[in-house]
Amino acid sequence: MAVNITAAQVNELRQKSGAGMMDCKNALKETDGDMEKAFDILRKKGAAVAAKRADRTASEGVVYIKTNEDKSVATIIEVNCETDFVGKSDDFLAYANALLEKAYASKANSVEELVAANPDIAEMSNEIIGKVGEKIEVSRVGTVSVEGGLICDYIHPGNKIGAVVVYKNVPAEVKAEFAKLGRDIAIQVAAMKPYAVSRDNMDKTVIEKEIEIYKDQARNEGKPEQILEKIAIGRLDKFYQEACLLEQTFFKDQTNPRQIATLVNDFNKQNSSQIVLDSFLLYLLGSSK
Secondary structure, three states, X not given: OOOOXXXXXXXXXXXXXXXXXXXXXXXXXXXXXXXXXXXXXXXXXXHHHHHHHOOOOOOEEEEEEEEOOOOOEEEEEEEEEOOHXXXXXXXXXXXXXXXXXHHHHOXXXXXXXXXXXXXXXXXXXXXXXXXXXXXXXXXXXXXXXXXXOEEEEEEOOOOOEEEEEEEEOOOHHHHHHHHHHHHHHHHHHHXXXXXXXXXXXXXXXXXXXHHXXXXXXXXXXXXXXXXXXXXXXXXXXXXXXXXXXXXXXXXXXXXXXXXXXXXXXXXXXXXXXXXXXXXXEEEEOOOOO
């Protein structure tokens, strides 16, 4: 004899599992009203949905950052889903926040490190996928730290872009003042999207690609083959000014354009400091950059 499933039971299971009303009702019917067994069925369904969604594209979601109180450690993470609707849902945001906390606690510097340090993430992922019915994944995670320095971060409204900038040799007495400039430079990173801090740490493959592009352009302009390399090298300067953070023009300097390197140098001169812009992490939602 079939057990009568009440609306109250369906609602209780829905509150407990976060699954849809019909899924809860069907699970309760399948288990003759046994709440625990029905909950287990929904959890298993989450795993099934995860497998079904594995080949889908997840390019929406959020970028989150967490720092410690003295700004010496920071973790940045990108968590993705399929639609902007789910990306704004309470369930997804709570899941992304939980992952950020785990990544920060374990000082994870890759997705592999995060998962290895937190075996429960697979179960958490299956549960959230079962709730929202979309592919959910962590694209990347990074943790940076500095001694005797400062980390400044910026999240663009909407949590689609996040930047973390590491500064070395920041004296305690100027930290509060430099933090304002440091955050402005983090905003610069988010807005201008540099490839590297300076020419010295630019990826060689990126440079080689640019040189080939410039050589092709010069060739199409009818330039002699023997001088194409020289022309391409000459045109790299403009690329460096756009791609290297220290060579970029500060976005706030409209009337008196200055490079980021000049800003830091000027601060050092005024405060007898030797602050160094060491590195940055830039996460653009749905991009490998």
